[in-house]
Amino acid sequence: MTIQEIQEEIVDEFSMFDDWMQRYEYIIELGKSLPLIDEQYKTEDNIIKGCQSKVWVHAEQNDDKVVFTADSDAILTKGIIAILIRTFSNQTPKQILDADTNFIDEIGLKEHLSPTRANGLVSMIKQIKMYALAFQAKN
């Protein structure tokens, strides 16, 4: 699936919910499906700065694709990073770099996109794109 298709799928899923509580409950569920980062990569280097909770993201290259794993000590943050990883994992660096993240707005998490918000969704996206950029440069 392309990033675009995955994002549409996520938007579809979220459109089923009427209120924020259901959305948040679903985010919590998604957090549980997050491909967890290997403990050895839970290092200071892999912590995303700008988050009130701790978020670790690790990236590996599998052929021409980038595979992400992550973890967080806060459940909601874990759910949000799970949404991002579902979108960006197993894509090529170029696809990751070209993708926009407007779907976050559509699934009712707009407030989390504020650059000043302490949960740092923007920092997470930036970090994911940085990894993609690094792999692209390496290739």
Add this chain to the structure above:
Amino acid sequence: MHKKDLLNNSSIRGQITTFVFRKNLNNKMLDIQKIRADFPILEQKVNGKPLIYFDNGATSQKPRVVIDAITKYYEEINANIHRGVHTLSQLATDAYEASREKVRNHINAKEVYEVIFTSGTTQGINLVASGMASLVKEGDEIMVSAVEHHSNIVPWQFLCEKTGAKLVVIPMKENGELIMSEYDKLLSTKTKIVAVNHISNALGTINPIEYIIKKAHEVGAAVLVDGAQATPHLKPDVQDLGCDFYVFSGHKICGPTGVGILYGKEEWLNMLPPYMGGGEMIKEVTFEKTTYADLPHKFEAGTPNIADGIVLGTAIDYLNEVGFENIQKQEKELLSYATEKLLEIEGLKIFGTSENKTSVVSFNIEGIHPYDIGTIIDKLGIAVRTGHHCAQPIMNYFNIPGTIRASFSFYNTKEEIDTFVEAVKKAKMMLS
């Protein structure tokens, strides 16, 4: 007239009785709904729910009189102060200086020129810490406590880096109180300044500053008290305390943001060099040498925050009208009610359990990140602070990433606490 004669004078006695009676009446009947009506923002809805504002430790809300006074200043007397001969400049200067006098009276400073306008607590501390560089040398010690806000740690670290002095920390106990026997041991003639908060922002503990000041003075050290979290709840008497510096912010005491106060004893303020150079702070300028203005202007370079400086006086008047006795009574009730209700939640732990604390409840629920709870209850219209509260050493002490901090003000109610506790329970259910 002697006191005895005074009391024999029936008409005066009548007045005294009436006054006492009114005061008591006032104490018993603080009309919270009437007070709430003074704060326009409390009528707001947030995420479709009535706002419950429990982030008073971060900043207080503003009463209508304060909001109106800002507009009135710009509509009626806006002009630069201390320089023009024209009428508006004179009116603005008078209002600004009248506010300074109000602050002096409020904190009972001896002289009005001991009251310096700053941009807030942080600037006040930086001003003193930076000036101390000329008085501190290698091997000297600067003392802070384990419960300080970062703004009362970092400026002193700058000072230590600059001078080679050593930063020494008064340790704390599990309940959030400072260990005074350790403090006694740490103090020596090497100690040049002790910088402590009057009340801890993260835990709400009221520190024994009277004792700290007395002991520090015995070894010849100066004392700076960070009153940012204390001034919303009490009226400090700087002469009675005997502290050398007392700093606080306007925005936490129902005043505007961007204005604060540094009180300093005259002899200390005279010893410190100016903090910033510019207009207003000079006596005479030539390219060879500049002489500085007298206090307080020596520390007030440039055009100050005139409007907010004036309105700080309005905020102080407002708080005194409500009355600090009333404020404390209401906040004490809120604190004990909230503590009791929150502790009914299984797995909830309160950090900062001293008997001596203000209306702050810092807590966590076992197995749940404070950020998650903060996010969920925000959706229910409740504003609390989550995170390390700019006091990471405290969080490190407890080995936690942060807490949820609910800080109550006199305009909060028990009903709001009920809603808040229900919201926390709901969040807990969702997140467990």
